[in-house]
Amino acid sequence: xxxxQWPGEHFGHREHVRLAWLYLRRHGPAEGYERIRGTIQxxxxxxxxxxxxxxxxxxxWSAHVYRALKETPELEPFSAFQEAHPGxxxxxxLSHHYxxxxxxxxxxxxxxxxxxxxxxxxxx
Numbered sequence: 001x002x003x004x005q006w007p008g009e010h011f012g013h014r015e016h017v018r019l020a021w022l023y024l025r026r027h028g029p030a031e032g033y034e035r036i037r038g039t040i041q042x043x044x045x046x047x048x049x050x051x052x053x054x055x056x057x058x059x060x061w062s063a064h065v066y067r068a069l070k071e072t073p074e075l076e077p078f079s080a081f082q083e084a085h086p087g088x089x090x091x092x093x094l095s096h097h098y099x100x101x102x103x104x105x106x107x108x109x110x111x112x113x114x115x116x117x118x119x120x121x122x123x124x
Contacts, residue, residue, distance in 0.1 A: 011043070013091040018078050020065040025073075029124040033062050056108040060094050060120055067121035 019039065024032035037058060044052040068085040075081040087093060094103065097115040102108055 014082075014089070016040075016061065017065060017082070017088050020062050021069065021078055021081055024062065024066050024069055029062075029066055033059070033123075036062055051109070054103075054109045055111050056098075056103060056113045057094065059112050059123070060097060060115070063120040063123035064088060064093065066123050 020032075020036055023035045023039075026032065027035060037053075037055075040058060041050070041053045044050055065088065068081070068088060072081065072084050075084055082088060095117075097117050097120055098108075098113075099116055102113060102116050105113070107113060
């Protein structure tokens with residue numbers, strides 16, 4: 001993933017969650033989040049789609065993964081973590097926090113936008 005060699009069609013929701021799990025677990029919330037952002041941005045650029053990166057979605061999902069990590073920090077491998085937190089499999093989870101129009105807005109893609117339906121889990 002970091003070398004941008006992963007085929008785009010194989011980098012779906014599960015892989016995004018796994019990337020967040022790896023970085024947040026290994027580096028903590030601040031550095032982990034910066035690594036998540038940078039890796040996804042570079043990957044999207046390497047695929048020829050730099051505009052595909054979505055800041056609000058990335059941060060919101062990071063908040064959910066971080067909350068789950070705090071609940072079960074010892075769980076390995078990723079499959080066990082995912083099994084313990086089945087809600088993270090739901091790619092529509094953010095609809096509990098945001099209206100579709102909010103996430104579809106270009107501003108939410110470029111920079112962080114706070115939830116407009118319900119709060120996200122705390123994330124430093």
